[in-house]
Amino acid sequence: MDWQVEIRDAAERISPYVQQTPVMQTQGFGLGFPVALKLEHLQHTGSFKARGAFNTLLSQPVPPAGLVAASGGNHGAAAAFAAHQLGHKARVYVPEMAGPAKISLIESNGADLQVVPGAYANALEQAQSYEAATGAMQVHAYDAPATVAGQGTCFAEWQAQGLEADTLLIAVGGGGLIAGALAWFRGTKKIVAVEPGTSCALHAALQARQPVDVDVSGIAANALGAKRIGAICFELASAQDLTSVTVPDSAIVKAQTALWRERRILAEPAGATALAALMCGAYRPAPGERVAVLICGGNIAPDPLG
Numbered sequence: 001m002d003w004q005v006e007i008r009d010a011a012e013r014i015s016p017y018v019q020q021t022p023v024m025q026t027q028g029f030g031l032g033f034p035v036a037l038k039l040e041h042l043q044h045t046g047s048f049k050a051r052g053a054f055n056t057l058l059s060q061p062v063p064p065a066g067l068v069a070a071s072g073g074n075h076g077a078a079a080a081f082a083a084h085q086l087g088h089k090a091r092v093y094v095p096e097m098a099g100p101a102k103i104s105l106i107e108s109n110g111a112d113l114q115v116v117p118g119a120y121a122n123a124l125e126q127a128q129s130y131e132a133a134t135g136a137m138q139v140h141a142y143d144a145p146a147t148v149a150g151q152g153t154c155f156a157e158w159q160a161q162g163l164e165a166d167t168l169l170i171a172v173g174g175g176g177l178i179a180g181a182l183a184w185f186r187g188t189k190k191i192v193a194v195e196p197g198t199s200c201a202l203h204a205a206l207q208a209r210q211p212v213d214v215d216v217s218g219i220a221a222n223a224l225g226a227k228r229i230g231a232i233c234f235e236l237a238s239a240q241d242l243t244s245v246t247v248p249d250s251a252i253v254k255a256q257t258a259l260w261r262e263r264r265i266l267a268e269p270a271g272a273t274a275l276a277a278l279m280c281g282a283y284r285p286a287p288g289e290r291v292a293v294l295i296c297g298g299n300i301a302p303d304p305l306g
Contacts, residue, residue: 003183006145007152014054014150017085019043021154023161028262029255029279035291036165038158041271041298045105047223048154048177048296049078049141054086055150056139062088065136069093070127072120072173072222073102074270074297075141080111091130093123097222101301119216120174121227142176143230152180154294159184165292169194169283171273172202174226175233177296182236190243194277196220197246201229202237206244210234219249223270223297243283247273251280259295266304271297 023038044050053075057067066089069079076092083090090111094103095118106113116126120141131138140147154177155168167190170178181191193202198218205211211234216225237244249269256272258279259265274293277283285291 001145003149003152004186006149007156007180007184010055010059010149011153011156013058014051014153017054017082018050020157023158023163026263029258029275031278033285033291035278035293036163038154038292038294039265040154041265041267041295045074045077045081045109046297046299047074047078048151049075050081051153052147052150052176053078053082053139056144056146057082057086057088059146060137062137063135065134066090067139068127068130068136069139069141070120070124071098071141072225073098073106074223074299076111077102077105077109077299079139080106080109084110091136093126093130095119095123097225099222099301101303101306102222102299105299119221119227120225142174142179142226143232145232147176148179148183148232150180151177152184155181155184163292165290166190167192167285167289167291169274169277169291169293171195171224171270171294171296173199173224173270175202175230177294178202179230179233179236182240182242187240191240192277192283193237193242193244194274194282195244195246196224196252196273197248199225200246201226202233203244203246205229205234206237206242219252220269220273223268224273245277245282247276247280247282251276251282255279265295266298266300267295268297268300271295
């Protein structure tokens with residue numbers, strides 16, 4: 001597959017429906033060096049997920065049964081939003097750990113919401129059963145070519161905005177976002193995968209040299225809590241010189257607080273995870289290395305104005 005062609009086509013396809021999110025170069029966070037930020041938490045429904053959802057729905061016929069999605073929260077909101085904008089029915093399965101803020105966001109976008117016990121993997125099982133029973137289109141959160149190409153548009157856009165960094169730090173859950181980065185840059189940028197120590201499906205897979213199941217918990221589990229890394233992500237990561245690090249929840253909280261106090265950026269824990277790797281020293285740039293961080297989500301709980 002020529003991923004760059006797929007991503008360019010996706011960018012053209014979804015451009016009427018998604019936001020071009022801003023970028024900034026900033027000092028601070030106790031780092032002692034500048035960092036470039038892309039504020040993808042300002043995307044529709046508060047995360048990058050709208051890109052993959054719109055690309056999936058616009059690149060193939062949607063059946064009369066509509067779509068079905070399983071989500072820790074952000075993907076479900078994006079799928080519901082895209083379905084509503086395009087006039088399709090949507091059923092979304094989320095685990096209880098999604099939390100009230102993300103559940104409310106999904107409901108506000110008109111989806112038939114089903115909250116199930118357990119974690120994301122349990123929601124996915126329910127979504128797959130519904131797909132088999134009704135013929136609804138499965139809009140996968142991370143492990144589908146249309147999803148990965150859609151998320152890759154974030155990086156094509158960032159490059160067009162003048163990205164000069166040598167290294168990008170990206171938070172990882174199921175791997176759709178970082179797969180988009182790997183597919184777009186094809187080794188021309190250093191990509192650093194950042195995961196919570198208690199939800200690290202990619203890190204475990206790279207160590208095992210194959211996707212493996214991991215336990216999922218912690219402050220960012222409702223966004224980064226995939227039980228197993230996606231096959232597409234693992235294939236792309238294995239083929240490139242990917243750096244993988246993990247960070248503790250305490251570092252994520254510290255980064256989340258610094259984003260608010262220093263730049264008035266409200267990021268959810270997942271959205272602050274990549275910055276946490278720089279702040280806690282899990283990733284230490286070489287002298288002169290130019291670094292960039294993707295702020296991937298802003299759906300904090302509880303809603304500060306709710």
